[in-house]
Amino acid sequence: MGVSIIELVCRSEKRKNLLVYLKDGPQNLAAIKKALDVTSTGVLPQIKLLKDNGILVQKDDEYELSIFGNIVVQKILPIFKLTNTLEKNPEYWFSRDISALPMQFMERLGDLGDSEVIEPDINSLFDPPQELIDHLLVSRYVTAITSYFHPYYVKHFVELAKKGVKMDLIFTNDVYERIVEDYGEEAKIFFGMDNTKIYIHKGDLPVVSMVCADGFFLVSFLNKKGIYDHNKLISTSEEAVIWGYDLFEYCCLDSRKKT
Structure with a gap:
């Protein structure tokens, strides 16, 4: 040669x-x-x-x-x-703290190559991306991981569950208790629905939040300063969605199903 x-x-x-x-x-x-x-x-x-x-x-x-x-x-x-992923959104990836991700998911970051970075402006900093809301409205199955309390997400999750959408959700204990405290009877009804499964994660989650709906994926990480700056990565690629579902299943291993 x-x-x-x-x-x-x-x-x-x-x-x-x-x-x-x-x-x-x-x-x-x-x-x-x-x-x-x-x-x-x-x-x-x-x-x-x-x-x-x-x-x-x-x-x-x-x-x-x-x-x-x-x-x-x-x-x-x-x-x-992996190279394509990093080269497409270098400012995003090199400013993220992904140290909590399990190694097998770091090795598969190339699956997120066909993704778009969402940077909210100051007037919509706390609003979920419209792309997420649009996909949730037409989805039949939603999985999500969240380590922080966000009233918009809870509101939409409750509405989807009432419409019969199947939902598997992983919360930290702090988030779960905050939902119970703020939503009272509505939270009890939400958590008790047959189409909703709630899991409480034992420790720290590897992402700030992650949502997989039918053909849609969203993930967010802390930045390297340990701050959640609301930047998110979204994708409609099959590989990204599978990456998200696999991460959910991995996190379920260290979670307790709420009955």
Whole structure:
């Protein structure tokens, strides 16, 4: 081989995109050019280089990853995804404190690459993002984690539960007690509904808040000063939603179901 595998795979955006595209199966040149928005002149030299180094093989008029290429892509793909996540929203990620996230979720931050940062203005600092409200209104199942009391969230959760939406919620004990104190009889009715499951987390939660609704994901972290600045990350990608559901299930392991 004339170049190292890392250099071969990572130094060229065209090669990287090509390998990620081919991980799902063989493709001909026409499909490659259309999917990656490249010309023959732009992509054929990259294909030749990958073929010469045993990463790609050609069968008739189609190109596919070799066995070795498949191994390389599967190992490097999480790095590609993580890099894309950090490069898309660098100011957000490098200002967040994610130290409380379990390592398996840090390693999967690449799943949140197709996300948008929501920075509320001073006049709507304490309001939930409109994108969240819009998705909650049409969702049939909602999971949420919250380590702080927010009357807007409680209000919307209660309204959704009354409409029959299935809800699984994790609160810290302090948040749970605040809801009971502030909402009284309404909280008892809310917590007693058949379509609502409430879990009380034993310790500190790894995020400030997280919501997964049908096809929607929201998460917020403290910043590195330990302050909640109300910046949120939202996404409608399947990978982000699954990341959120998995984090919920993880937090359930250290939570007690309220009966």
